[in-house]
Amino acid sequence: MFDEIQTPAVLVDIDVAKRNIERFQAYADSHGLKVRPHIKTHKLPAIAEIQLDAGAVGITCQKISEAEAMIAGGNRLTDVLITYNILGDDKLHALVALARKVRLSVVADNATVVDGLSAAFSAAGVTLDVFVECNTGADRCGVGSPQEAADLAGRIAAAPGLHFAGLMTYPPVDGAAKVQAFMTEAKAVIETRRIAVPTITSGGSPDMMSAHLAPITTEYRPGTYVYNDRSLVARGVCGWGDCALTVLATVVSVPAPNRAIIDAGTKTLTSDLLGLIGHGHVLGRPDITIDQLSEEHGRLCSAGDIALEVGQRLRIVPNHACVVTNMVDGVYIYRKDKAPELRPVPARGKIV
Template sequence: MYKQELDTPCIVVDLDKLKANIDRVQRLADEAGIALRPHVKTHKTPQIAKMQLNAGAIGIAVAKLGEAEVIAEAGVGSILIAYPIVGKTKLERLMRLASRAEVTVAVDSLEAAAGISDTALAAGIVVPVWIEVDPGYGRVGVQPGPMLVHLAQQLLPLKGIAVTGVLAFAGQSYDEDSDEGRSRVARHEAALASEAAQALRELGFPIESVSVGSTPVSRFASNMKGATEMRTGTYVFGDLTQVKAGAMSLEQCALTVLVTVVSRPASDRAVVDAGTKVFTSDGEDSPIGTGRGYVVGHPAIEVAWFNEEHGVLHLPPEERGLKVGDRLEIVPVHCCAVVNMLDVIHQTDGDTVTEVLTIEGRGRVR
């Protein structure tokens, strides 16, 4: 089948670009002497996770327990759940998962750690956990210094867990507008995580892993002194958020949404068959002035706005030849959110669809 024969809207991924992205970031990690643990929240697809592992990744990071279950079912080994696991139902699922896969869980509170410990003791196993520290992003993560030490001391008596690592996520790298700033964030994140690891070692914890990083700072892996691994996810596909962050170019973006023009209600306006139920409203507008997306090959078109089922394009005079039925490809603002909205990825080699991948982790947000 040819790409232009696909029913729309649909996700299209250029296989050559996908492979190049995987190889590029693996090479950055290898040259820096740290391991790569890709975050599969971006693609949610076991086949792509295996491509990353085959390229040299040591394991996989996930955002939710449901994603971990999907990846484990596909036979992937080392899995980090970089998210607190809270609640009886989830803890029972975690134990079933830990019985068949190598699973580590992030914690930043006594409550979350104690829940894992108690459930693990009842199951007769020990679950590795990594303490998450906040490097200034202000999301989850215990504050470094006295609060970290206090939490660690509370975890010392817990028998159902083994504290073996530290992780951090400096999401403030997305707010930096220069490579100097992004490099500074990478250095700070790694230094803070390394200092936290040392503080835990002094309390007697056998800390082996120091996990940091994200796609915007992946180019600065060599600055991550003291880190043992880097977690990065969006690099596999790329999107306008990563273009804005300086992490990727438009030409490196492997994922597009194929859409059809379904209405030409005015000379300067076209409407396509994808709105917020495909593109979502996540993320900021295009850094290159094209609105809520970038129309490949048509840089003067503005993806002006979406509602649920409609995408409205503003057309300059030179683009007003668009007709109902024409196909367009749009690079989204945030590819991770788009992937979670659809069921399959159409993998292409040039204009030919070579494989259709089921997004097994789609909707697995629990």
């Protein structure tokens, strides 16, 4: 069914994606957890709407331009959290414009960002929901202690144009206990200051089925779960049949009995390893390692005879699905027995 597609190409099995969406939504529903999927994995308004249909309360984006592209492409995408510290006049101007269109919230982990948001939104006469980003161990962004979280929450609550919306974290691996401890303490300190903490939002597909181990969490932001990938199979979160996104590639050379070259390299699969060895899984060929990528070539090696022919097509589950959809202008959406349709990826490359 993929014979007409020029390779390399990114394929998405929409039925598998729907099943992945429904499975996590059912889990979240059973634990009273709201779902706000991160669109970074698919970057497609149509799939975000499927997530809403399944029960999601809104979407998560990482950058303003990503949110703009999603909102422009989906009439029903009217509740957006941007989990990023936003700075600078141009971006604040764009943020105000977005807040006039949809229910918008953002995060902040420092006073500079809070003060900038307040200046822009109070001047515009618009109120913005702001979460405090908390570092629960991933050591990326986030305030370092519940006390600091409370201090920043107080600053937000007191700032003209802003409304304190709650606490947000992107937790470390196996981080449920840390999330529970940090958030419980932060919430208590904030509430002693008579500030409500309406929402506590956590995320990450690898540990999504352990979200209930941090019961203080009220909302979860999974991203990769919609497509899954080799990194999640390696963690035991899913199987190959749950991987909705694959890369279709053609063998262009078999220069040695145990080596073959495909026409997909880092410009499709990317160099993301996520701690794995090799650059993807060739479906049906667990004996093959993709041991090297250059921009337009992937090198496949096997211990024995690789038994591939020039012209043969393979499907590869990438290490990391999210970054692959950022490499292509379009993906081929398909379902059982229907011809694949090439769909543009509106939120691709939206980095500002």
